[in-house]
Amino acid sequence: PYAVVIGTEMDHRCVRTGPHTPGVMESANNYARGAFITTTLARWFAKMGYKAVAHHSRHYELNMVPLAIDAGLGELGRFGYLISDRLGPRVRLFAVTCDMPLVPDKPVDLGVEEFCRRCRKCADSCPSRSIPHGEKQVINGVEKWKLDEESCFGYWAKVGTDCSVCMAVCPYSRPNRSVHRLV
Numbered sequence: 001p002y003a004v005v006i007g008t009e010m011d012h013r014c015v016r017t018g019p020h021t022p023g024v025m026e027s028a029n030n031y032a033r034g035a036f037i038t039t040t041l042a043r044w045f046a047k048m049g050y051k052a053v054a055h056h057s058r059h060y061e062l063n064m065v066p067l068a069i070d071a072g073l074g075e076l077g078r079f080g081y082l083i084s085d086r087l088g089p090r091v092r093l094f095a096v097t098c099d100m101p102l103v104p105d106k107p108v109d110l111g112v113e114e115f116c117r118r119c120r121k122c123a124d125s126c127p128s129r130s131i132p133h134g135e136k137q138v139i140n141g142v143e144k145w146k147l148d149e150e151s152c153f154g155y156w157a158k159v160g161t162d163c164s165v166c167m168a169v170c171p172y173s174r175p176n177r178s179v180h181r182l183v
Helices: 021-047 064-070 112-119 121-125 149-159 165-169 178-182
Strands: 002-009 052-055 074-076 082-084 091-098 137-139 142-144
Touching: 002 021, 002 064, 021 052, 021 091, 064 074, 064 082, 064 091, 074 112, 082 091, 121 165
Parallel strands: none
Antiparallel strands: 002 091, 052 091, 074 082, 137 142
């Protein structure tokens, strides 16, 4: 009934190289880091006598973005990624579900929806034109911008690596420097 949701930071310098090798290596490193963290945390819960399951790149039973939104880690962006308050979309998400009684966090309002409605920079920059320019749609009972997953992954296959252009151009993706905190 409970989940601990974890986000690991992807380095901005690597993300902005996409679609190229440094971006895919940064993604792979974060997936390995997330697997290590969640497996360790699940074992910690188990040693205290609780049931726990690590959810990471080799074992996902949950959709991480809605779970992270419910946990208050950020909001859903136009291109389908979680937009966190400090790292923007430069996070990889993982979770540990458990039966240990925890105090749940609440979703947050960072103003992402209104910003994404106006910005459209990710949609304009998407090399496969997979990110919609239009309004949200209701998909499986959830109102969101519908990414064309087939053309997105098709582009990944064509270029032979993760793309990450949408993540790199997102204004929320900028490093959390003093000037960004001030703005």
